[in-house]
Amino acid sequence: MKRSLEERLKEGTVIAGEGYLFELERRGYLQAGSFVPEIALDNPQALKQAYRDYMNAGSDVVLAFTYNAHREKMRIIGKEELLEPLNRSAIRLAKEVAKEHPKEEALVAGNISNTNIFDPEDSESRARVRNIFAEMVKWCKEEEVDFVNGETFYYHEEALIAFEEIRKQNLPAVITLGLMGENILRDGYTVDESCKLLSEKGALVVGMNCFRGPDTMQPYLAEIRKNVDGYVAGLPIPYRTTEENPTFFNLPDGGCGCNLPTETTFPTALDPLYHNRYELAAWAKEANDIGINYLGLCCGASPAMLRAVAEAVGVETINSKYSPDMEKHFLFGQDKTLKEHNLNYRLKA
Template sequence: MKRTLEQRLKEGTVIVGEGYLFELERRGYLQAGSFVPEVALENPEALKQTYRDFMNAGSDVILAFTYNGHREKLRIIGKEDLLEPLNRSAIRLAKEVAKEHPTEEALVAGNISNTNIFDPNNPASKEEVRSIFAEMVKWCKEEGVDYIVGETFYYHEEALIALEEIQKQGLPAVITLALFAENILRDGYTADESCKILSEKGALVVGLNCFRGPDTMHSYLVDIRKNVDGYVGALPLPYRTTEENPTFFNLPDAGCNCTLPTETTFPTALDPLYHNRFELAEWAKEAKEIGINYIGLCCGASPAMLREVAEAVGVETINSKFSPNMEKHFLFGNDETLKKHNTEYRTKA
């Protein structure tokens, strides 16, 4: 029988592949801007392959791709009638792929996220948010997910509502927050204050995801780890965010020589601003060393990046057989059968 999330956390680091939103946009199956996961209905094989690629790269979890698949987003694009079919399809596809794992069936997580309508000064908005979460969590329960991820919350109270609705269905909860450039949640809580409360109220894992790369997320993870007794998760972006630009929303590209369709590089011109996979691996080692238990990557991540992260914390993945090995490269290799007139030319190449 496959182990639960809690069992896996007790036994070691859990690797979590996210980033489907940007990955499927890159693959041509999702529209940047609206970012609604209609792919679960329109191109199910493309979604299954993306699930599969991240699982083979080391993810212990297939996160059902329902990020932005909530009532408010579908209202904006005029397709509320797709709401329930989209959510159920994303979960069912995830369950199909999870069974393909050759050694232990992958966990399947349901997914709820920031609604973008939460207003701390508007009680009606809070009830609407609760209703959005309640119906999605109910479908997750009926479809038999192993646990639910509530993610990318920039209001503490919205995260708390998400936790409450997950608990009503009796499912384990992973709750991760996202920090804008102000470095606190928009209702005034620090990340570690919010995570401590969420953990004490019963979230199995708390932590941070999205908005920030490792360089501008890590110090907050240190604070969370110091103040939370339970499991802590971290899923940064793979972008080189800086102290001056701590999120990916306003990252500049000094080398850009074209007119961008938006005010900033976000979301479709971030390509030159990636960390390489080895930098991400170094961060993953640091995260494990400070006691982060649930490690992954968020928007922008590729399977190759996730594989490097997994291997950095000691996990051999299904596709580790394809990990880089330059031994036999015609210029940079050291294999004795290579032609010396090529390998000696490497410094001039």
């Protein structure tokens, strides 16, 4: 039998591949803006390939792509009747791919996320959010996922509601928070306070994901690690966020000479602002060294980036055989059979 998430965490670091939202938009199968994963019904084979690519790049988890596949988002795009079929399809496709792992069947995680309707001053919004999570987690349970990932919450109370609905179905919970530019959750909790409370209530893993790159997430991960006894997750975006612009929502690109269709580079003009894979690998090693147990990347990440993260903490992935090796390159290689006139030209090329 495959090991559970908790068993794997006890034995070492777990790698979790996320970032399907931006990756599938880049591949042409998802609309930026609405960001609803209709691909689970419209192009199931394309979704399976994305799952496969991240698993082969080192992910121990095939995360069912149901981010934004909740009742409120489906209402906005006028397709509520597709809500349950979409959720079940995304999970079933994930289970098919998880079985392909050649060493040990990958874990399958259900996924719930920020609803964008939570309002701490509105009791009706609390009830709507709870109902949204309850039905999605119920489908996760019926489809027999290994755990549920609740992510990108910028209110502590919404994260707590998500955890409570996961616990009602007796499923392990990974709960991660998205920290906006105010550097505090919108209902006044610091991320380490929120994570400590969620961990004490029984969440298996707590931490942060999305919004922030490694440079502006790492200090908060360090505080979480100091204050939480259990397992801690870190899944930043792969963009060069700064103290002045700590999230990717308002990252400027001073080198862009064109008129963007949006006020900011987010979400479709972030390309020049990527960290390279070596910077992401350096972050992963630093995070792992301080005890971040559940590591990955979020929106914007490619499989090659995730592979670099996995390899940085000692994981040999299925596709590590394709990791860079410049030995045979005609300009930069060291192979003795390469042409000397090319090697001498490399500094001028």
